[in-house]
Amino acid sequence: MIEVEGLTKDYGDVRAVDRLTFTVRPGVVTGFLGPNGAGKSTTMRMMLGLDHPTGGTVRIDGRHYRQLHDPLKTVGALLDAKAVHGGRSARNHLLCLAQSNGIPRARVAEVLDTVGLASVARKRTKGFSLGMGQRLGIAAALLGDPQILMFDEPVNGLDPEGIHWIRNLMKDLAAQGRTVFVSSHLMSEMALTAEHLIVIGQGKLLADTSMTGFIRENSRSYVRMRSPDHERLREVLHGAGIDHVPAGDGVLEVEGEDAAHLGELAARHQIVLHELSSQSASLEEAFMRLTAQAVEYHAHENHRAAVPGAAPRPDAWGADWRRKGS
Numbered sequence: 300m301i302e303v304e305g306l307t308k309d310y311g312d313v314r315a316v317d318r319l320t321f322t323v324r325p326g327v328v329t330g331f332l333g334p335n336g337a338g339k340s341t342t343m344r345m346m347l348g349l350d351h352p353t354g355g356t357v358r359i360d361g362r363h364y365r366q367l368h369d370p371l372k373t374v375g376a377l378l379d380a381k382a383v384h385g386g387r388s389a390r391n392h393l394l395c396l397a398q399s400n401g402i403p404r405a406r407v408a409e410v411l412d413t414v415g416l417a418s419v420a421r422k423r424t425k426g427f428s429l430g431m432g433q434r435l436g437i438a439a440a441l442l443g444d445p446q447i448l449m450f451d452e453p454v455n456g457l458d459p460e461g462i463h464w465i466r467n468l469m470k471d472l473a474a475q476g477r478t479v480f481v482s483s484h485l486m487s488e489m490a491l492t493a494e495h496l497i498v499i500g501q502g503k504l505l506a507d508t509s510m511t512g513f514i515r516e517n518s519r520s521y522v523r524m525r526s527p528d529h530e531r532l533r534e535v536l537h538g539a540g541i542d543h544v545p546a547g548d549g550v551l552e553v554e555g556e557d558a559a560h561l562g563e564l565a566a567r568h569q570i571v572l573h574e575l576s577s578q579s580a581s582l583e584e585a586f587m588r589l590t591a592q593a594v595e596y597h598a599h600e601n602h603r604a605a606v607p608g609a610a611p612r613p614d615a616w617g618a619d620w621r622r623k624g625s
């Protein structure tokens with residue numbers, strides 16, 4: 300397992316990671332979520348001994364990364380898929396890694412096969428597509444057959460087939476009893492992949508919970524009602540002491556009541572309904588609600604999404620979650 304305790308990283312005046320404490324356990328895929336600039340990559344780099352913490356510790360199977368006898372056989376990582384020498388073939392890249400880490404050559408063919416790159420193994424990697432590069436990075440992570448795997452944004456830029464493949468691979472690795480820690484900004488993807496979640500914002504831990512618990516605790520369930528007799532419906536709801544919020548287009552949103560009760564109430568007052576539907580928030584909404592105050596980079600047109608207490612705006616997702624500097 301991976302144990303993070305009080306992990307802190309300052310870059311000058313910027314506190315990128317702020318006293319993080321959590322444990323990543325084997326047997327499940329653990330998703331690592333956070334807005335751009337939340338500190339995910341910095342945390343992963345510190346886990347792998349690539350950055351020095353300002354404070355705190357990371358233990359991998361009880362040891363610091365630098366104390367591991369066979370690092371590649373203990374923990375495999377995909378951090379930056381582009382960090383490959385473009386002049387080398389995929390096979391040679393992996394052979395070099397295998398040789399310098401005491402891994403049998405035969406393992407190279409195995410992992411190339413696992414990631415579906417066997418047919419292009421002798422091609423230079425500089426001609427590789429983004430997806431092929433990601434697959435090669437994953438092959439390198441799997442090379443030492445490690446029990447612990449860390450992937451930073453593994454589905455970035457992949458097509459649906461590639462995303463589907465990585466999702467199944469993560470689940471298979473976890474089902475084999477391995478520890479799988481994966482960061483992503485694709486919430487919908489994480490909902491399909493991860494069973495446990497670590498959520499951070501501005502370097503701080505916001506949630507350490509199961510996926511179902513996270514959605515239950517942070518999402519909002521409500522009923523959408525729409526009637527041609529909008530004003531009268533509002534009066535009836537008001538008269539019954541039921542809070543409701545107009546959501547545009549004649550829609551009213553009601554929290555804390557079930558749809559059947561609201562439908563019967565409308566029927567008793569002979570109010571025609573054009574819509575009566577129970578809504579429960581997706582992971583995207585839950586995540587945006589939780590991190591609304593910790594989002595570092597906002598789209599200009601959607602400030603509302605980051606205002607504390609403002610209603611979540613899933614439609615603002617793509618804009619809010621653009622990479623810094625893009």
Ligand SMILES: Nc1ncnc2c1ncn2[C@@H]1O[C@H](COP(=O)(O)OP(=O)(O)OP(=O)(O)O)[C@@H](O)[C@H]1O
Pocket residue numbers: 310313314315333334335336337338339340341342484622623
């Ligand atoms: N080498 C560095 N020097 C100075 N500041 C840095 C450095 N690396 C990261 N930071 C800052 O630390 C904070 C966390 O960055 P980090 O890249 O870890 O976040 P992230 O969650 O991985 O973001 P993203 O999703 O955009 O990749 C940001 O404010 C970033 O600007």
